[in-house]
Amino acid sequence: EAQVTQNPRYLITVTGKKLTVTCSQNMNHEYMSWYRQDPGLGLRQIYYSMNVEVTDKGDVPEGYKVSRKEKRNFPLILESPSPNQTSLYFCASSLTGMNYGYTFGSGTRLTVV
Amino acid sequence: ELKVEQNPLFLSMQEGKNYTIYCNYSTTSDRLYWYRQDPGKSLESLFVLLSNGAVKQEGRLMASLDTKARLSTLHITAAVHDLSATYFCAFQTSGSRLTFGEGTQLTVNP
Numbered sequence: 001e002a003q004v005t006q007n008p009r010y011l012i013t014v015t016g017k018k019l020t021v022t023c024s025q026n027m028n029h030e031y032m033s034w035y036r037q038d039p040g041l042g043l044r045q046i047y048y049s050m051n052v053e054v055t056d057k058g059d060v061p062e063g064y065k066v067s068r069k070e071k072r073n074f075p076l077i078l079e080s081p082s083p084n085q086t087s088l089y090f091c092a093s094s095l096t097g098m099n100y101g102y103t104f105g106s107g108t109r110l111t112v113v
Numbered sequence: 114e115l116k117v118e119q120n121p122l123f124l125s126m127q128e129g130k131n132y133t134i135y136c137n138y139s140t141t142s143d144r145l146y147w148y149r150q151d152p153g154k155s156l157e158s159l160f161v162l163l164s165n166g167a168v169k170q171e172g173r174l175m176a177s178l179d180t181k182a183r184l185s186t187l188h189i190t191a192a193v194h195d196l197s198a199t200y201f202c203a204f205q206t207s208g209s210r211l212t213f214g215e216g217t218q219l220t221v222n223p
Contacts, residue, residue, distance in 0.1 A: 033210075033211070035213075040122070040215060040216075041215060042117075042119075042201060042213040042214055042215040042216050043156075043201070043203075043211075043213040044213070045210070045211070045212075048210065058210075090155065090156070092211075101146070101158055101161060102146075102158070102211065104155045104156045105155060106154075106155045107153075107154070107155050109153075
């Protein structure tokens with residue numbers, strides 16, 4: 001089944017403890033992206049990647065890192081999480097170009113205390 | 114910078130009524146998406162609109178795109194409780210980048 005898989009689905013952590021949220025897709029998509037969703041703000045893009053070893057900042061990159069060493073994986077790294085990073089996170093992927101839609105993962109609900 | 118504004122942000126309506134959600138955007142865009150999100154769930158793609166004047170319908174939902182007015186609408190006909198969800202519009206620009214509206218939380222009351 002074609003899908004975007006995020007792990008974990010739920011995570012509670014403490015301020016300053018490094019964490020990684022994984023994202024993997026099995027559709028050979030070039031483009032992958034991370035979004036955070038907060039009430040009243042819609043989804044805001046954190047980072048995106050056009051292909052392996054090609055990443056760029058989105059609208060709210062502060063406090064996050066990403067890497068794209070393999071085409072299928074695009075992990076989101078929080079080196080020193082803070083409470084303002086408590087949010088619902090979504091990973092998405094697509095083929096590049098204007099003729100393809102996006103597939104979203106199931107989401108990761110992160111709470112930083 | 115592409116900005117997207119949806120209104121209303123909250124919509125409470127009775128079953129059987131009609132209503133429209135509006136989505137305005139600030140610059141030229143190549144493609145418009147409408148998504149549905151149920152509480153705690155991921156985003157489900159509803160419509161993709163590709164060009165000016167495009168209209169698509171699925172069940173009680175109809176989406177349209179007016180690129181000259183920089184406006185997309187999602188019209189709900191004879192609402193039913195199952196349509197209660199949050200609806201997002203999103204615009205795609207070059208490089209596969211998506212910019213989302215704030216979302217419209219729809220509640221359909223019996």
